[in-house]
Every structure is written in structure tokens, then in C-alpha cells.
Amino acid sequence: MQRQVLFKRCLSHWAVVTNVSRSSVDKLLSVLRTEQHFSFLPKSYKTLLETPRKVSTIPVNPGRYYGFNLLKGITSSLDSLNVQFQSGEVVLKMYVGCDGLPSSKSTNSQFWPVLGKLKLKGADVFEIGFYHGTSKPENANEYLHHFYTEISELMVEGFQYNGSLIKIEIEAFCCDAPALSFIKCVKPCGSYFG
Template identity: 30%
Template sequence: LRLWSIKTKTPHSHLTSLLKHLRTHPCHDSLPRCARTLLQTPRESTAVVEMGAGKYCHFGLTSGLRYSLQNAHHIPDTLSLIFNIDGLPLTRSTRGQFWPILCRVANCGKGKPFFVGVFYGMAKPRDADVFLQPFVTDLQDVLLSGLEIKDQLVRVRVAAIVCDAPARAYILSVKSHSGFYSCTKCDVKGEHRDGRVCFPVVTGEGRTNDSFRDLLQRQHHVGQTILTELPIDMIDCIPLDYMHLVCLGVVRKLLHLWFS
């Protein structure tokens, strides 16, 4: 009955009414009286806090991981996590937008992404460090202490933090993709051609985790990101965005040149 109500998206009022009718029969007198009890709806609501010009709701990384893995048949000794941070508009008629922080377990079945936290406002969070603080605190804890699931203590590692170019520059506190020193993989300086910044010849040296954390190329950074508090590789763990660079970037441009 619980699965049926979830799959059919039955309103709570209708489900409660159905339960009352079913309970009149002796065979079903053990059923709960209301939909909230049947669906085991949490009594405590997740706190929504003011954050700059918007609101933020933090669901938690640990609880999300435990819920995501509750039906897993085998849990590996080390969980590899993939995170995604990006903004998305809600409607075309307003400027309201969500900035969710999503997580997915990459090496345990076909785990679905779940929310770690979400920001709502008329623009992106003004201060990226304030926005990321609850997420970083949660992640620091599981990276340091591990996670106990089904009486098993498992280690946790960050496989990747996936973002498109604007979101990546935002969370890393570096120059946006239209800047001369915007490349997150090497320290090459771009050139301004035909109204855009491009990198015709790659002559720079590859960035390293140490060089990023030490802000060796000051022109690349606009600040010190809170993500450096995590024990991760700031270059390897934050990859380039394949969808926008290749599928919707180079390939789209080639198709336009070939067929237009």
C-alpha cells in the first residue's frame, strides 16, 4: 500500500480517507490511521536558513548516503562520491533559481543522485564560501572518520566535483572562462581575438594541487576557496565539463561549420 501510494502520487488526504475505510474491516484494523504514519514521514522538518539574499536548506551528506545505500546488497570498503553544483532557473517569467549540491555514489550499483543542500534566490549565492560551508563541514567529517552503514565502517573518497565552466569558476574562486588566465588545468595566458578570449597555442605549465593552494599564479585567482580545506586534489578532483566542451562545444561548432 505504501509503494502504491508513492508510485501513484496519491494525496495524503485521499490516502488517509482510504485508510479509514479499510480499517472498518476486521482484516485491516492494524493499518495506521493516517498517511503520515503509513509513509513514515519524518516529524522534524529540515531547517531553512536565510543566506544572503536567498534561503538555504541543508539535508546532510551522511543521512543522504545512508538512505541511498539502505537497499544495497554489497557496500564496498571505500565509497567514491561524485558531486555536482550548478544553478538552474525555475521559470522563464521570474529570476528565481535553485543552486543544488548533489551527490551520487559512483561505485555501488546504479545509485541515484540525492540532495546534500539547495539554495534558492533571485541570483546565485553572493558568497560561495558561505554557500559551501555546511557541505564542506559534512564532507570533512566523513572523509576523516568514515561512515558506518549497516554495522560496517566504510571509507569515503571524492572521485570528482563536476560543474560547468561558470559554476566551476564560482566555487573555485578563480577567473571566469572568459578571462585571460581562466584555464583550470594550466597557467597559459589567453589571447583576445575576434571579440573573444581563446588559447591558440598552449605554452603554459600544468597546474598542480600545491600551486593552486599556494595561489602561485595570482592572476588566476579571485580569492581563496573554502574547498581547499578538504583533503582533495584541487586539479584532478575537479574535471573539465565534457558535455559543454565537447558535445555542445567543439562538436556543435563543427556541425555548424560543416552544414551551414
């Protein structure tokens, strides 16, 4: 059972990382399912990737925020690295990045992703959350609330992974100067004199 779950995770990770078309993933699943060993695989990429049927977003003025599952992002990153820990309790450090991106030149629409990366060699960046609105979020605390709720639990309580208790520490926030001043709730450089 554990090997089946790991294989499904690896296959879904491969499908996302290699940017394979949905129809190709469906065809691959169809071929694999003909073998009895792989009968546990789903028929569709939607089920394999656990694509939600309905996305619930949180209002964050003046837009909306979608929070991914932070624990799932961390465990997917660990699975893709095939990490095995020697001790029973491990502290993993992670980087967090925030930045504002225009969605197009013709509108004021903006994306503000929150991204994470474990401080492990070869670790991939994973999504923590995405904000979309007509301008940057009005309140940094509201923007980061979902992340704060999840990371607080992982820092204090930790989680079990392959027989080890993993606790998370934030190594650094990786942001450009305007984004960093926004999340720290301080005035940006030069705002007083120029």
C-alpha cells in the same frame, strides 16, 4: 525492530521514487495497518517520509540555503541498493554536482542545488542542499559551508553501516564551466578577453 525500520525506509523510498500521490500513500498505510504485522507503520505519509514541520534555512547572501542530512542521503542510497560489504572498513566514492537553475523566465529568482551520487552501479542521486535567491550566491565558501562541514566528518571519521565502517571520498565535482569556476573561486573562461 531492524527489519521494521528497513521496511519503513524502503516504503518511503518507494513512495518518493514512484511519485505516488500523498492520498494514495495514506490509503496504502491504512490498508497495511489493518494487518498486525504492519501495525508499526504510521498513519500518515508525513510521518512515514519524516516531513519536517518547520524548515530552517541558513542565510547565504543574497538568498537562503537549506541543507539536507548528507548521511541520511548516503544511507538511503545504500539501503535502496541493498548493499552488503565484505570487509570491516570500506571507502565509498561519490560524485557531487552543483548548478544554477532559473526558477522562471520572468524573474531573476534562481535555484542552486547541491546533489550527490555514490559511485555504485544503480545508485540514485540524492539531495545535499538547495540555495534559492535573486541571483547566484555571492560567496562559494558560504554556499558550500554546510556540505563541507558534513563531508569532512564522513571523510575523516566515517560512519557505521551494517557492521562496516564506511568512509567517503569525493571522486569528482560534476558541474558545467560557469558553476565549476564559481565553486573553485576562479574567473570563468573568456572573462578576460571576451
